[in-house]
Amino acid sequence: MLEGQYLDSLGAVPGAPRPTEVHQHLRGLIMSGAIPPGARINIDDAARQLSVSPTPVREALAGLESEGLVVKVPLRGYRTTELLTRDELIELYELRMLLEPAAAASAARRRDDAALQAFDAELATLNGHPAALPAGALSAHDERLHGLVFDTAGNRLISRTYARTHCHLHIFRLSYAGSYGHGTLDEHVEIVRAIRDSDPERAAEAMREHLDLSLGRVLGTEAAAH
Amino acid sequence: MLEGQYLDSLGAVPGAPRPTEVHQHLRGLIMSGAIPPGARINIDDAARQLSVSPTPVREALAGLESEGLVVKVPLRGYRTTELLTRDELIELYELRMLLEPAAAASAARRRDDAALQAFDAELATLNGHPAALPAGALSAHDERLHGLVFDTAGNRLISRTYARTHCHLHIFRLSYAGSYGHGTLDEHVEIVRAIRDSDPERAAEAMREHLDLSLGRVLGTEAAAH
DNA sequence: GTCATTCGAATCCTATAGGATTTCCGCCAT
DNA sequence: ATGGCGGAAATCCTATAGGATTCGAATGAC
Numbered sequence: 001m002l003e004g005q006y007l008d009s010l011g012a013v014p015g016a017p018r019p020t021e022v023h024q025h026l027r028g029l030i031m032s033g034a035i036p037p038g039a040r041i042n043i044d045d046a047a048r049q050l051s052v053s054p055t056p057v058r059e060a061l062a063g064l065e066s067e068g069l070v071v072k073v074p075l076r077g078y079r080t081t082e083l084l085t086r087d088e089l090i091e092l093y094e095l096r097m098l099l100e101p102a103a104a105a106s107a108a109r110r111r112d113d114a115a116l117q118a119f120d121a122e123l124a125t126l127n128g129h130p131a132a133l134p135a136g137a138l139s140a141h142d143e144r145l146h147g148l149v150f151d152t153a154g155n156r157l158i159s160r161t162y163a164r165t166h167c168h169l170h171i172f173r174l175s176y177a178g179s180y181g182h183g184t185l186d187e188h189v190e191i192v193r194a195i196r197d198s199d200p201e202r203a204a205e206a207m208r209e210h211l212d213l214s215l216g217r218v219l220g221t222e223a224a225a226h
Numbered sequence: 227m228l229e230g231q232y233l234d235s236l237g238a239v240p241g242a243p244r245p246t247e248v249h250q251h252l253r254g255l256i257m258s259g260a261i262p263p264g265a266r267i268n269i270d271d272a273a274r275q276l277s278v279s280p281t282p283v284r285e286a287l288a289g290l291e292s293e294g295l296v297v298k299v300p301l302r303g304y305r306t307t308e309l310l311t312r313d314e315l316i317e318l319y320e321l322r323m324l325l326e327p328a329a330a331a332s333a334a335r336r337r338d339d340a341a342l343q344a345f346d347a348e349l350a351t352l353n354g355h356p357a358a359l360p361a362g363a364l365s366a367h368d369e370r371l372h373g374l375v376f377d378t379a380g381n382r383l384i385s386r387t388y389a390r391t392h393c394h395l396h397i398f399r400l401s402y403a404g405s406y407g408h409g410t411l412d413e414h415v416e417i418v419r420a421i422r423d424s425d426p427e428r429a430a431e432a433m434r435e436h437l438d439l440s441l442g443r444v445l446g447t448e449a450a451a452h
Numbered sequence: 453g454t455c456a457t458t459c460g461a462a463t464c465c466t467a468t469a470g471g472a473t474t475t476c477c478g479c480c481a482t
Numbered sequence: 483a484t485g486g487c488g489g490a491a492a493t494c495c496t497a498t499a500g501g502a503t504t505c506g507a508a509t510g511a512c
Contacts, residue, residue, distance in 0.1 A: 052466080055281065055465085056465085060288070064292070066291075074246065075472090076475090088383065095381070155321070268462095301463090301504065302503095458509080462504090466500090467498105467499090471495085473493085478488090479487080480486085480487080
């Protein structure tokens with residue numbers, strides 16, 4: 001339905017590639033929770049609010065559908081993807097458990113000065129604020145840190161593969177705020193420490209433990225909400 | 227440029243969901259090699275040959291772009307994705323090595339009568355033909371069998387994740403025919419045998435060995451073509 | 453002979469209009 | 483009062499037309 005508060009900050013350059021912008025814009029709206037899961041998306045309304053014609057919007061939605069962020073019912077319009085069920089959440093963590101420990105180990109093998117500096121910088125962003133962070137800060141930090149692990153691991157195909165599915169977890173966590181406990185940061189520190197020490201086995205183990213605890217936290221909040 | 231031999235077998239039912247059909251049609255053309263890697267796709271020509279207007283074609287291409295089958299240069303049109311480089315091929319097999327042994331182990335744990343029957347039926351399709359198979363038969367068999375392993379493993383998220391990247395390997399093998407040796411079938415039999423025996427560890431090991439040998443075969447043909 | 457420049461054709465991109473389908477609401481019968 | 487039915491509004495879907503941009507070839511200069 002598009003609340004109507006999102007500026008139409010495009011349209012200045014007529015020749016600019018608008019479909020890409022519309023795509024990114026809609027993606028941001030979904031990822032930020034502005035368009036809640038399961039909500040219908042009216043093509044004409046969206047086009048009006050973005051000051052474009054329905055055609056680019058339709059094109060962007062087709063792309064988002066292949067990314068799994070929206071679903072299309074042939075003659076009934078588009079809807080955002082429903083929230084992950086408990087089973088789907090467990091499946092997602094099974095996938096993470098396959099990819100991320102291996103990525104952490106690879107990162108420990110391949111890490112260089114630039115990578116370590118990036119890790120330190122990322123950890124420093126939350127170091128001074130032990131608690132009472134703005135909403136979503138921990139979520140964003142978590143996403144960035146895991147992204148750094150994949151980047152350092154050096155397999156771009158795996159990185160993209162993971163990023164494609166990670167967005168669903170992101171949306172899930174937005175809906176059930178508080179899926180992060182105090183342990184999250186400590187576990188991150190432990191992973192980074194193992195990577196800095198070039199200890200692949202310890203990095204993989206730290207990542208496994210982090211994922212295990214993370215799944216417990218997420219399932220806990222889901223059960224509480226239920 | 228679309229050779230022009232692909233019939234417009236759609237258009238009978240006006241209300242039918244055509245974008246989906248166009249999407250599947252184009253995907254088939256790319257996956258079958260009818261549109262070679264790196265070729266340009268003219269929207270108007272494609273629309274004419276499919277007897278639809280450019281709009282649904284554009285919509286389908288936007289979806290294919292998110293799947294990684296085509297790339298879009300903003301004001302220069304669409305092109306099919308280039309063939310995998312040697313490094314990308316190795317990255318793909320790294321991903322397979324993470325997902326498929328685990329899937330084989332899971333399949334060995336969860337296999338039931340229906341799954342075993344499906345495996346037998348798949349192996350039987352090539353049993354009578356030891357050699358001199360029609361081109362692409364081995365490739366199709368390989369794809370189906372690995373898909374069966376994932377289906378039996380029971381994690382649909384991982385299945386889709388893999389299917390999304392597998393298509394690139396498929397295209398690669400079409401370009402370098404002969405990436406399958408005599409060993410392929412024997413290795414498949416070994417994997418299925420371990421799954422039938424409910425031996426997860428052996429299934430994973432058989433899959434690892436199969437992937438290792440498969441990578442060697444693929445890299446060999448690539449080196450020979452070079 | 454080679455390079456830069458200009459002109460033309462082809463192509464992409466967006467907007468608008470019309471047809472087809474679904475959905476929702478009021479109405480009637482039971 | 484409840485369930486079935488008919489019509490109108492809303493929405494999706496496709497086609498067509500026009501503007502903007504890019505690519506290729508021909509022309510001219512050095």
